[in-house]
Amino acid sequence: MATTMLRLSLLLILLSSVVSDKCNPQDKKALLQIKKDLNNPYLLASWDQNTDCCDWYTVKCDHETHRIISLAIIDSGPSNFSAQIPPSVGELPYLETLEFHKLPKLTGPLQPAIAKLTNLKYLRISNTNLSGSVPSFLAQLTNLTNLDLSFNNLTGSIPDSLSQLSNLGSLRLDHNNLTGSIPSSFGSFKSNLDIILSHNNLTGTIPPSIGNLNFTHIDLSRNKLEGDASSIFGPNKMVQIVDLSRNNLTFNLSNVEFPTSLTSLVINHNKVYGNLPQGLTKLKFQFLNVSYNRLCGQIPVGGTLQSFDIYEYFHNKCLCGSPLPKCTSN
Template structure:
């Protein structure tokens, strides 16, 4: 009798330890309930077919659990042409979420979900290539741990909220390829130095750049394809560490001959289609790693400096200026003779 009882006890312990029910308990019950609600709110898309209530949610696709706490800290829904509807408000009920990504979901529509403001541990928020519309909300400034805020390739409109500069840990801000209007906020000069990468291209931004942005020194600035105007010379400097500076296809107007360049860091400088005047600074010949350079369609004049990395670029980097000359354009003496 005792042997039979002992065998039964061992069998029971085995079942408790290794049964699917026991394993599923690794998943936090609250998180699992929220995830199933998210699936329901999104009309049970095929992308979330692995989200089976009978299995451990930490084994589901499109998310990651912390190996110690088993709380969901990463949720990434990507590349599904059928997933439709607004961002579910239930995403705000995953309190340990550090990364939230919606990418290549063209039928994800509606405004930014206010419940996202509850995700106080969030470091990475990426909503890219979706049908999300409406303004960029002020509540994003409440997410003080944000390091990356990428809202590219959406249908966002309205002005950029000045409150974004209140994000003390922000390293990268991508708002490109939307329908944003108005100026770049003056408050952006108060970002924690060196400041986040600022990618604001392919919008309808207008007005001058705040001079306070000259105090920042991010790795990358891309303001291209907007309607920005005035002086942008304060973005340059010999002591800067900027790697990519793209101001092309705007209405900027300043004397190019008076700006300096970092010798080591600068690899990309594109100023085409503006109203920039003066001459090309000789200091550009000392920039060591320049891989892209374009000043075409401006009002520049004078001799093109010879030497250094500038020798890599053909005439298309210089065409349609007021009176630039010397290789790769026609020789200055030849033009004078004419």
């Protein structure tokens, strides 16, 4: 009996050793350094040097190579997590996904070491206290398909070089303190990406080159943008959601041709003038708000336009008709 138990114990030790060997030693070393640099948070309690790092919480390994391909540190509860992004994240060369999310005490700038992660496809650092600028070195991550730096304290201007990310499909820089203008180079993105730049302090005009893109979602709301935004629209576009609200945009809505794909149009609190085009009756809006502008004329009858209440139309120069009061001869 004792011999049998001894053999079982040796077998378990052997199996444990085999399992632990799956984790690449260099990746494991980098992860343990990350944990140390983050002041050993409880969130990473499973990161034990005596276990296989492929089994650690927030970590994902490739099934064949066993290299670390995903690191997603997300805290869904109250946290005392206080640190900066460790430079050691740059020592995980096979990373395809990197996330730091809902970590309000994560501070400091974006680490230049992130530029070493050339296999990165998804970068999300959001809902943190990250500060500093949006670094131009992000343009070196040419495999990126998603870049999300929303809900931080980033300042400065948006670098032109981001347009070099030819595979980018989604760009989120919203809810920061960014200033300056939208780079005209954004019109040269190779892919048709969604752009969300809302809740910043961006100024200037929307570059006409943006009209070259065929995104499905664009949100430039709550900035200080001026001028014409009509290049965003067009009969051959595939855009579904447009939010340009709370800017200083000035353009004639009468001549705008809207794509049939449009389901959400929010342009309230601007200086948009002209009439509501009859073509809007052909669209199936889920959200619509044109209030607080300089629009005139009768609201076209048909489609979903009368399904919205007065608050989506009021405070215009002389807009009338259901759901607003009837138009008069005057």
